[in-house]
Amino acid sequence: MADLDQIDENILRELVRDGRLPNIQLAERVGLSPSACLRRVQDLERRGIITGYRATLDRTKLGTGFTAYIAVGLNDHTKASQKAFEAAITRSPEVRECHNITGTVEYLLRIETSDLAAYKVFHTDVLGELPQVHALTTFVVMESPKDERT
Amino acid sequence: MADLDQIDENILRELVRDGRLPNIQLAERVGLSPSACLRRVQDLERRGIITGYRATLDRTKLGTGFTAYIAVGLNDHTKASQKAFEAAITRSPEVRECHNITGTVEYLLRIETSDLAAYKVFHTDVLGELPQVHALTTFVVMESPKDERT
DNA sequence: GGTGAAAATTTCAACAA
DNA sequence: TTGTTGAAATTTTCACC
Numbered sequence: 001m002a003d004l005d006q007i008d009e010n011i012l013r014e015l016v017r018d019g020r021l022p023n024i025q026l027a028e029r030v031g032l033s034p035s036a037c038l039r040r041v042q043d044l045e046r047r048g049i050i051t052g053y054r055a056t057l058d059r060t061k062l063g064t065g066f067t068a069y070i071a072v073g074l075n076d077h078t079k080a081s082q083k084a085f086e087a088a089i090t091r092s093p094e095v096r097e098c099h100n101i102t103g104t105v106e107y108l109l110r111i112e113t114s115d116l117a118a119y120k121v122f123h124t125d126v127l128g129e130l131p132q133v134h135a136l137t138t139f140v141v142m143e144s145p146k147d148e149r150t
Numbered sequence: 151m152a153d154l155d156q157i158d159e160n161i162l163r164e165l166v167r168d169g170r171l172p173n174i175q176l177a178e179r180v181g182l183s184p185s186a187c188l189r190r191v192q193d194l195e196r197r198g199i200i201t202g203y204r205a206t207l208d209r210t211k212l213g214t215g216f217t218a219y220i221a222v223g224l225n226d227h228t229k230a231s232q233k234a235f236e237a238a239i240t241r242s243p244e245v246r247e248c249h250n251i252t253g254t255v256e257y258l259l260r261i262e263t264s265d266l267a268a269y270k271v272f273h274t275d276v277l278g279e280l281p282q283v284h285a286l287t288t289f290v291v292m293e294s295p296k297d298e299r300t
Numbered sequence: 301g302g303t304g305a306a307a308a309t310t311t312c313a314a315c316a317a
Numbered sequence: 318t319t320g321t322t323g324a325a326a327t328t329t330t331c332a333c334c
Binding site for chain 2: 002004012015016017018019020047048049050051052053054055056057058061062063067069086089090095096097098099100101102103108137138139140141142143144145146147148149
C-alpha cells in the first residue's frame with residue numbers, strides 16, 4: 001500500500017497545506033537537506049501518492065457562488081437505474097461531486113452554479129426530467145467554516 | 151466583485167489544473183511575458199481570488215479509505231452554539247469539510263478516517279461529546295461516480 | 301542522507317506603449 | 318494602467334560522496 005515514515009507524513013502534511021512551499025523551506029521543516037527532501041517528494045509523486053497540485057479559488061468572488069447538496073432517492077435499486085442516473089449526472093457540469101451513499105436515499109450530489117436561478121433550472125430541467133429520480137432534497141450551503149477538499 | 155478578463159480566467163484555469171505550473175510556462179500559455187503574468191497571479195492572490203495551493207493525495211493509498219457524510223442538528227440556533235461547534239470541528243483532522251446548510255439540520259460534514267472502527271471512535275468520542283449536538287445522521291460513501299473536488 | 305554546482309525560475313526595478 | 322526587458326536573488330535539480 002503506502003509504507004510512509006514520519007518524515008513522509010510531515011512532507012505530505014506541509015504540501016497539502018501549501019502546495020507551493022519551496023523545497024528549501026520544506027526541507028527545513030521536515031529536517032532534511034533540500035536534495036534528500038526533493039528526492040522524497042519526487043518519490044511520492046512517482047508512487048502516485050501525491051496526485052497533483054491545485055490552486056484553490058474563492059468561488060464566491062467568481063461567478064459560481066451558489067453551492068448546494070442534494071440528496072437523491074431513486075425509484076428502485078436496480079443496477080440499470082443507477083447506471084442511467086450516473087450517466088446523466090456525469091454529463092452535467094453543475095454536478096461537481098456524486099457520492100453513492102448508505103441510508104434512506106441513494107446519492108448525495110454537490111452542485112455549483114452561478115446563482116439560485118441557475119440552480120432552479122438545473123433542479124427542474126435536468127434532475128426533474130430523469131425518470132429514475134424519486135425524491136430530491138436540497139441543502140443550500142450558506143457558509144463553509146472548514147473546507148479542505150483536495 | 152471579481153472583474154476578470156479572459157487572460158485572468160485562463161490563468162485560473164491553468165493553475166487549478168496544475169498549481170505548480172512554472173510561471174514561465176504559464177505566461178506562454180496565456181500569451182504574456184513572464185513578469186506580466188506573475189503580476190497578474192500575485193494580484194489574484196492579493197485579491198483573495200486564489201486562496202492557496204494544495205497538493206492532492208490519493209487517499210486510498212494512505213490509510214484514509216473511509217469516507218462518510220454526517221448531517222448534524224444542533225440543540226439551538228444561537229450564535230454561541232454555532233461558534234462552539236465550529237471551533238471543535240475545526241480542530242478535528244477527521245473533518246475535511248464542514249458546511250452550514252439550510253434545511254432540517256444545520257451542518258453537513260465530510261469525514262475521512264482510516265476505517266469504520268476509527269470512524270466510530272470519532273462519531274462517539276468527538277461528536278457525541280459535544281453538548282451542542284442534538285442529532286447525527288451518517289451517510290457512508292460507498293462509491294463516488296463523479297468527484298471534481300478542487 | 302548530504303554537498304556543491306549548474307540549470308531553471310522567480311522576482312522586481314526601470315522603461316515603454 | 319498594462320506589458321516588456323533584463324538582471325539579481327532564489328530555487329530546483331542532479332551527479333557524486
